[in-house]
Amino acid sequence: MNDSPAFSVIIPTFNRSEFVRNCLLALGESGVHNLEVIVVDDGSTDDTEQVVHATDPQAIYIRQENQGPAAARNRGFERSRGRYVGFLDCDDEWLPGAPAEAVAWLDRHPDVDVLFAEALMGNRDDGFQSWIESAGQSAFFELPHEKKEDGYRVLAREPLFQRMLVRNSVFLGSTLVRRTAFERSGMFDPTLCGAADWNLWLRMAATMTFAFRAEPLAIYTKHPDGMSNDTDGMNREFCMALRRLREQVSLSSGNESLLDQQLRHHLFNYAYRAYDRGEYPEARRRFLHLMKETGWEFRSCMYVLLCSLPGGMPGALRNAKHKFAGQTPRPVLETVPRSKAVLNGSR
DSSP: OOOOOSEEEEEEESSOHHHHHHHHHHHTTSOOTTOEEEEEEOSOOSSHHHHHHHHOTTSEEEEOOOOOHHHHHHHHHHHOOOSEEEEOOTTOEEOTTHHHHHHHHHHHOTTOSEEEEEEEEEETTTEEEETTGGGTOHHHHTSOEEEOGGGEEEEOHHHHHHHHHHSOOOOGGGEEEEHHHHHHHTOOOTTOSTTHHHHHHHHHHTTSOEEEEEEEEEEEEOOTTOGGGOHHHHHHHHHHHHHHHHHHSOOOHHHHHHHHHHHHHHHHHHHHHHHHTTOHHHHHHHHHHHHHHHOOOHHHHHHHHHHTSOTTHHHHHHHHHHHHTTOOOOOOOOOOOOOHHHHTOOO
């Protein structure tokens, strides 16, 4: 008799033992029979190992040198046996019974490669809201689809891919992936960190079938230490993810154009953030890189010229513009030394 688990959940973690404890305790209410739990400790220096063994003695614990969450998830997958796999960050939780229902649905629909569900985003102090609606994604709900029972829908491939290029609709922690599909995808790109999941979903959406479950499956916990709070770093990651996608997937000319448009958008945001902080030499470098990578653009050229002015002139002119427009002038910020993280930015 085959005793392989139906579902393997892979949990990467780094120095968050208390979150790991709560995550493992919540898994007990998943409703999935013979759930395989794999915790990949990405080089923690706290008591993560002891917490895992004490909380769930059946969980598989893997320790590796710190390589980032993408490499940790891939390592967990290589150890897994489930015909479906899911990836849950240690600070997020599944909702009771929802994973079992999702597994049963996928069993009835072998043509679907990926099933993702709504998620609740927030925390218990501030409350929760819809993961998809929080980003104003009314366009997602208008995507062409085939309606299935109980609020499930199978999404048309091309429109979903194009929507995903503009805005990620898939929350990693509320997603089940067919094992064979994840193997075909090439798994997570270990050169990426915060945008590795977006890059994966784009690669899979270009060639595979996705379905959506309207009822929430997971809770996405927002807290001050979350990676998404590093907006400058995330913008850099978005640019890297799109560059990698161009190398990884063969796209139609229309989708190539849309990818280039989105790359320009994220490169501009990355440059403008430095300008907004008053880091004018760094902003100038970033705007010049944008034009080198995506071509000449009048708006970016004007920012290069503005950031090239001497002394405090860029800040003074900016405040004059705000004053003329009836906005509150910003303080003229001194240009700060560029950190190593900035120096190693988008290239």
